[in-house]
Amino acid sequence: MKINWKKWLRDYGLFLLVAIMLVSVWEWVVTKGLVPPFILPSPSAIWRSLIENRQLLLQEHLPATLLEVLSGFGISLTGGLLLGAGMHFSRALEKIVYPFLVISQTIPLIAISPIFIMWFGYSIWSKIAVTILISIFPIVVSTYDGLKSGGKEYRDLLLTMGANRWAIFKKIQVPMALPVILSGVKMAAVYCVVGATIGEWLGASVGLGYFSRRMSGNLQADAVFAAIFLLSLLGIVLFLLISFIEKQLLKNKIRNLRG
Secondary structure, three states: OOOOHHHHHHHHHHHHHHHHHHHHHHHHHHHOOOOOOOOOOOHHHHHHHHHHOHHHHHHHHHHHHHHHHHHHHHHHHHHHHHHHHHHHHOHHHHHHHHHHHHHHHHOOHHHHHHHHHHHHOOOHHHHHHHHHHHHHHHHHHHHHHHHHHOOHHHHHHHHHOOOOHHHHHHHHHHHHHHHHHHHHHHHHHHHHHHHHHHHHHHOOOOOHHHHHHHHHHOOOHHHHHHHHHHHHHHHHHHHHHHHHHHHHHHHHHHHHHHO
16 A cells, blocks of 8 residues: 555644644653653653563563454454444334443443453453453444435335345445444444553453553552553554555445446
C-alpha cells in the first residue's frame, strides 16, 4: 500500500506540530524542576526507561497483554455481532438482552473485577472476562442500531419483489449497517486494551498493567509511563488496523454497487 505523504501531512501535519510542541514544553518543564520527576517524568526519561526495560516489556509483559486483548476482542466481536443480529431478528431477545447490556455498563469495573478473580483465579480468563465486559457493549449496540435503521425504502422495494427476510438482511441491511457496525468495532478495539489493563492491575503476575502497578509501588514513574506508552501504542495500532479494514470493506462495497 503506497502512502500519499502530501495528503498525510495535510491531514495530520497540524496534529504532529502540536504534539511536538507539547512534548517539548513537557521536557522543559520537568528539566527546569517545575514538576518533580517522580510525579511527572520527562519524555527523555520515559524513553530511557523504555530502552532499559525493553527486554522485560517486549518479551514478557507486552505478549501477555496482547494475548488478553486479542482473545477478549475476538470473543467480543463474535458474540457481539451474533447478539446484535439476534436482537434485530427477535423482538423478545431484544427486550431480554438490552436491559442486561445497559446494566452491565453501570457496574464499576473496579468492583466486579475481584469477582472474576474469585471465579477464574489469577489465570488469563479473569482478564479476558473484564475485557469482554467492557468491549462487547459497543459492538452489540452498533450492530443492532445499524441493522435496525438501515435501508427502509430498499427493504420495502425488495418486499414488493417477493424477497424473504434473509435476502433483505444479506443484500440491504448488512451492507448499509456496515459503517455503523465498524464504528462500534473500532471503539471496542480500544476498550479491550483498557479492560485488559484493569484486569492486570487488580490481579495478575504478568502484563503491562501488572508491570505499571509494580513500578508505581516502587515510585518509578518513568517505568510506569513507559508501560502506559506501550498500552497507548497498542490501542492506536488496533484502531488503525480496524480503520484500514473498514476502508477496504467500504471500497469493495462501493465497487460492487457500481458494478
